């Protein structure tokens with residue numbers, strides 16, 4: 001007999017050591033998330049995956065699953081707070097979806113649709129974040145970075161390179177690359193890196209491959225994000 | 239700025255050697271490198287990268303997290319005015335403007351000759367003797383116009399800091415009321431002797447019987463923490479003393495460390511004895527850098543007297559020593575798991591918990607983190623027993639509390655009271671008149687209004703880390719709250735979305751009200767933000783960031799109502815304000831350089 005907890009009333013089996021979101025996704029139940037990725041160590045920063053466990057709110061990507069937990073996720077309260085978080089991420093950066101190569105493949109955008117986000121609600125911060133087009137094959141558009149640290153984890157833990165890192169503090173937090181010049185061209189980044197394909201939004205983009213898949217036929221044009229629970233986004237494209 | 243060819247290796251090598259070329263000590267290495275060179279030069283970072291075998295991103299990521307590390311030149315004299323509300327109330331803003339005018343610098347920018355920079359920093363813990371500032375991270379108190387002018391002269395003449403008048407650097411203890419902790423006559427070693435007589439388990443029993451709860455704010459029962467740590471398996475156990483004292487308005491740990499360091503170190507040693515640790519670390523906020531020589535001297539004396547080192551006081555097998563680690567300007571490093579990250583030479587980001595530090599702390603080993611005052615209190619428990627201690631204070635809050643009192647009162651300073659003392663009593667003792675409010679426990683604490691002055695200090699009523707800031711009738715409580723909100727936005731670590739973005743949104747909302755664009759709509763927004771920060775934030779900073787606003791809205795609504803100039807939602811955007819940059823560039827500020835609208839005319 002495997003152990004179970006309940007998620008919105010449904011039994012979810014789990015193995016020891018799994019977090020709530022890992023068990024839920026494996027069982028085909030979607031919980032919104034941005035910084036979680038099944039291949040990497042949990043980070044727990046975006047807070048989109050927050051659920052109520054036995055009445056207490058906590059991030060489901062860092063909370064270990066335990067027998068008999070009563071987990072609530074699809075409630076109006078939680079979804080409206082998740083919507084607010086998503087809006088915060090939108091106003092914090094500069095997201096002009098119609099001109100973004102990632103539109104339709106972007107997890108932030110898809111999550112916003114899923115949460116019925118109609119406007120940005122808050123005043124935009126309009127930060128000044130210059131692009132880095134130094135690398136021959138890849139472009140970094142920091143305007144869209146949501147600081148999920150997936151590229152940091154991928155580069156460090158899979159590629160063994162430390163190309164990316166978070167720097168700064170508070171609202172001035174930002175992504176840096178491992179070069180004195182601060183330019184991607186001067187790092188050992190390569191197109192074959194895991195870090196090259198892991199960004200959930202449109203920061204790390206291959207050059208000269210614009211709109212290869214037309215708008216309307218992209219990942220989340222075909223199905224909404226909650227339909228992708230058993231195969232994670234990055235893999236789906238392959 | 240043509241920097242001369244510099245050999246960074248020359249000054250970095252001895253520092254690296256001192257810290258065993260270990261990236262674990264990155265914080266201390268960067269601090270010392272900077273103390274030497276003034277800022278962290280890219281060549282120095284290249285060399286550190288190579289010597290410490292870490293990626294450059296690691297060093298830049300850490301350095302850019304802390305306010306007191308500079309990746310760009312900041313001037314040979316780096317002046318930072320403390321920006322607590324108490325400093326503001328004592329006129330710090332006008333003093334800073336005066337200094338900037340005198341020296342021809344803009345706040346936050348280095349002078350063109352690379353001589354000086356002037357900026358604000360979060361509360362430096364000198365509220366009872368402000369306005370205060372830091373020059374190259376050394377504290378200067380009691381600023382006046384005259385002192386500003388004198389400092390400007392010294393800077394212009396490039397007089398080394400060591401030759402500045404000692405009077406500038408005098409920091410008073412201002413102890414006004416003594417209880418058991420602040421009484422004199424503690425004999426170093428006596429509490430350890432008593433603990434050895436009890437044995438580790440016996441000592442733990444005494445701490446349990448005392449009912450002692452943490453003095454750092456959360457009020458967690460100390461015996462439970464020590465016991466869980468003692469029972470946790472690990473290669474090594476660690477004792478950490480939290481002397482980050484970042485909560486604005488708090489300065490009691492500074493006084494305890496200045497006058498009662500033996501007691502604090504002895505408490506840490508007792509804890510080491512109980513939990514089976516060999517190493518203790520004092521995490522001292524960078525603002526208290528000036529205490530280093532004094533504290534190192536106390537540690538040296540204790541080693542001489544065998545109160546530290548191998549076989550402490552002849553107790554076979556009990557080896558214990560204490561190191562001092564400095565923070566570098568980050569309030570979040572007072573949060574215990576962020577503090578541990580910082581001790582490990584990392585960015586001060588709070589960890590995901592569980593696991594808690596008692597089982598997985600420093601280097602993932604069982605670690606007790608306690609406040610300075612908590613450790614000091616355990617000495618008295620060792621000496622006189624838990625039952626004796628438990629009889630002091632209230633039923634659920636045993637013992638005494640050292641309070642830092644500042645703001646509008648005749649006698650600011652340090653007051654020690656048994657728990658259960660009323661706010662009214664404290665106001666009377668410190669000579670406060672016409673008080674409208676007290677902020678207890680700093681921005682993350684509670685705003686107590688006149689109607690509540692009979693409430694008492696105790697975990698069951700007003701829990702506190704030790705700050706007590708007094709505001710008389712002349713103060714604008716909206717501006718008090720706005721200052722606190724700016725503090726949180728500045729100090730958010732930026733790890734989690736709700737706090738990183740939410741504290742800035744809150745700051746913008748308060749500024750919007752300040753600028754006269756408020757409407758009832760903004761109240762709703764504040765309440766929504768509060769709910770979000772409370773339920774979604776990763777740590778206590780985010781959870782409490784809305785407290786000052788909610789409290790002052792509830793208790794000092796008129797201060798907000800005068801700012802509700804609009805019935806309907808009004809955007810924060812202000813056409814005239816947006817011309818500010820143009821005015822600055824053209825050096826014009828006459829009426830022709832302004833747009834006027836009817837509302838402004840009627841204001």
Ligand SMILES: Cc1cc2nc3c(=O)[nH]c(=O)nc-3n(C[C@H](O)[C@H](O)[C@H](O)COP(=O)(O)O)c2cc1C
Nearest residue numbers: 452453454480482483484572573574608609612778
């Ligand atoms: C944002 C934040 C800042 C904190 N700052 C301090 C501090 O400066 N000093 C302190 O002792 N505790 C501080 N704490 C509480 C610590 O996390 C921890 O609870 C405390 O050091 C435990 O010691 P105690 O049990 O003796 O109180 C802070 C907590 C938070 C969330």
Ligand code: SF4
Nearest residue numbers: 145146148149151199
């Ligand atoms: S670049 Fe992409 S993957 Fe990296 S932190 Fe930013 S959003 Fe996350």
Ligand code: SF4
Nearest residue numbers: 731732734737777780
């Ligand atoms: S609540 Fe604020 S301070 Fe705490 S982890 Fe989140 S961003 Fe950092």
Ligand code: FES
Nearest residue numbers: 044046047049061
């Ligand atoms: S997915 Fe859990 S916090 Fe980001």
